[in-house]
Amino acid sequence: MLSSLLALKGLFLGGWFITFFVAERLWQSSPAPKSISRLSKNIGLWLLTVVLSIGVVAPLTAWGINNAFWVRSSSWFIGDGFFAWIVIDLLILDCWVYWVHRAYHQFPLMWRLHEIHHRDEFLDTTSAVRFHIGEVALSSALRLVPIAILAVPLHTVILFEVLLLSASIFQHSNIKLHAGVERHLSRLFVTPSIHWVHHHANQSDTESNFASVLSFWDLVFRSRSATKRTEDMKIGIEGVEDMGFLRLLLLPLIRPKT
Template identity: 50%
Template sequence: MDIGIASLLAWKGVIVGAWFLAFFLAERLRPAAAPLAQREREPRGGTPRLGRNAGLWLLNTGLSPLLVVPITAWAASQSLDWRPSVWSGWGGLLLDLLLLDLLIYWWHRANHEIAFLWRFHEVHHRDRFLDVTSAVRFHFGEVILSALARGAVIWLLGFPLHSVLVFEAVLLLASIFHHSNLRLPRGLERSLSEVIITPERHWVHHHAIRQDTDSNYGTVFVIWDRLFRSLNPNPRRLDMVIGVEGRGEQTLLALLLQPFRRNSDVNSSDRNRAPGSPADSAH
């Protein structure tokens, strides 16, 4: 591996790890909502919520060097060579970051609107509370599917590997921020929410009501939700029930098996619909 890429990966790990720890501590010192222990009973026989989320994260961390990184690196090395020379340097990097954020918006939206993808993404939404650990709670199947989809886009559009790695770092920082339970000053959150996805906007996305869950798909910038009419104007209420409408939390093993069970189509069989109609009509 090129030493520049290796250094970038190392710095990415350090920065994201420090950011995660800072928000993990800050949200416990200044929480926006009451701790989970006061809001939800754990599923029978299940590990505590943080244990479930940590288990999913550890599994995906193990998959990363085995599948995710090799797929991404191969796609970048074999990508179609069509990008003009002006699409390089700092300007090219900024354009790459903007395009990758647009693409992750549509991938996230597809995970809600296509029943097969929702079977895996639902594991993320089954979390009954939001904090920084929610940002790393994903089913390994979704991680693999996401790596394959991202690899196809990298190969087709010719994104250089360093642009992808920088965006992945930005993506993780943004996800940790907007999943956090940190109470921000009202004025600051209102100002930030005009540009980027904030905890308040993403809290509504995790509301256990379908029309709210199927909105606010943005990850970094809010512009895509505005442009494609998926922005939800409803304000966050701290008494909103977090999770999946009609579905409860599960044990770690049940979460891992959930996408492969026949009954996982319940509440998701109607997700094969064209973007921009039922969910958006409510906003």
């Protein structure tokens, strides 16, 4: 069951990634740098997290689900409502991810991991998978808390992971969308215009727009930036430069001055 669901998830996300990777090169929103080293660095970081996800995160999540604190009763709260439960679980998990993301910006030890993602000096689909292996491990471990407490079923966890990565690929992409389409979409979902502002090399914008899938969390918790994305918006961390693959991997352990 787990292996076939994971295979389906991989197939879908692989197709989604390739679609956006090609589309953002055909219909660019911001002028993209021609840097193969940036792409290979992001893909390299991704490959490490894929190994971690398949080897550790997936079996650990399945273990967490099987050892949940309680078994969900069909008579409690909303009875057998299969789809209602899926919606409630997805909302809770998305809200959880919002607060975990906020914590990565709030606490210096967590920022040490998350800054590898923010040091990227341009955004495209590969930025969506550029995370330090330690951040993926910590986020996955933290996500086990609501999953175990609420006894979230395996199918919902995998559905959420598909939604989360699909949304991440979409919102980091450099695809040019029709302004009206993006405006309507952004009322419910985090679009590139919202998330690029989170990557703006401006401290106050980096400390805003934390939502991952649904955009209204930033409005509910008052963290939405008023800044509008522009084509020449500088991406990265204010006053900080990106670095090479190995140095990025070691960065959480050693603290250079920049």
